[in-house]
Amino acid sequence: MLSTLQHNVCDKVREEGGDGDHTIWATSLCSDEVTNSFHYFTQQMAGPGPFILGGITGLPFAGVTGMKAFLSHVPTGGKAMIVYGPHIGVTQEGELGKVRRKNRDGHSTCCGSITAAVDSIRVHASGVQDDPLDYQQSRVIEHLNAHREDILAADRPVKVATDRAFEAIEQKLERILDKALPDFPGIQVFLVGGIEINTDWDQEDYFDLRTYRWIES
Numbered sequence: 075m076l077s078t079l080q081h082n083v084c085d086k087v088r089e090e091g092g093d094g095d096h097t098i099w100a101t102s103l104c105s106d107e108v109t110n111s112f113h114y115f116t117q118q119m120a121g122p123g124p125f126i127l128g129g130i131t132g133l134p135f136a137g138v139t140g141m142k143a144f145l146s147h148v149p150t151g152g153k154a155m156i157v158y159g160p161h162i163g164v165t166q167e168g169e170l171g172k173v174r175r176k177n178r179d180g181h182s183t184c185c186g187s188i189t190a191a192v193d194s195i196r197v198h199a200s201g202v203q204d205d206p207l208d209y210q211q212s213r214v215i216e217h218l219n220a221h222r223e224d225i226l227a228a229d230r231p232v233k234v235a236t237d238r239a240f241e242a243i244e245q246k247l248e249r250i251l252d253k254a255l256p257d258f259p260g261i262q263v264f265l266v267g268g269i270e271i272n273t274d275w276d277q278e279d280y281f282d283l284r285t286y287r288w289i290e291s
C-alpha cells in the first residue's frame with residue numbers, strides 16, 4: 075500500500091544520511107490526477123512539491139534539460155529522489171485498465187494514454203503520424219508499437235502494455251541521468267520505480283515496486 079511504501083522510502087533516505095529538509099523529489103508519473111496519491115512525500119521532503127519530469131503515461135518528457143534543472147535545485151549537501159512508473163486501474167470486479175473516480179458514474183480508463191495507445195496500435199500497424207498537438211501520445215504509441223505483437227496477443231493487452239511502458243520510462247530515465255548526473259558530482263539520487271495500481275477513489279492505491287536503489291554520479 076502506498077502509505078507503507080512512503081514510510082519505507084523515507085526511512086531508506088534517512089539511512090543514507092538524508093533528511094527531509096535536504097532532500098527534494100521528482101516524479102515521472104502520468105499526468106492523470108489519480109497519480110497524486112503520492113502527495114504524502116510533499117510533507118516529508120524539501121520544496122513545495124515534486125519536480126514534474128513526466129507527461130502522459132509517465133514518460134520523462136522533461137528530458138535532459140528538465141533533469142538538470144531538478145538536480146540544480148538539490149539543497150546544499152542534500153539528496154534527490156525520483157518516483158516513476160506508469161499506472162493501471164483495477165475495478166472492484168477485478169477488471170484491469172479502469173477505475174472509479176469521485177462523483178463520476180461508472181468507470182473510466184486508467185491509464186487513458188496507454189489504453190488509447192493500445193487501441194491505436196491495434197488499428198495502425200505502422201504507428202501514427204506525429205501530431206504537434208499530441209506529440210506526447212505519439213511517443214507513447216512509438217514505444218508500445220515496438221512490442222505490438224506481444225501486446226496484441228496477450229489476454230490482457232493493457233497489462234502487458236503497462237509493463238512495456240515501465241521499461242520504456244525506466245530506460246529513458248537512466249539515459250537522461252547518464253547525461254545529466256555527471257554535471258552534479260556527489261549528488262545521490264534514490265530511484266523508486268514501479269507500477270501504481272489505482273483503485274476506487276475512496277480506497278488506498280498500491281505500488282508494485284520494481285526498482286529501489288541509490289545511484290550517484
Ligand SMILES: [Zn+2]
Pocket residue numbers: 104105106130131161184185186187188
Ligand atoms: Zn495515465
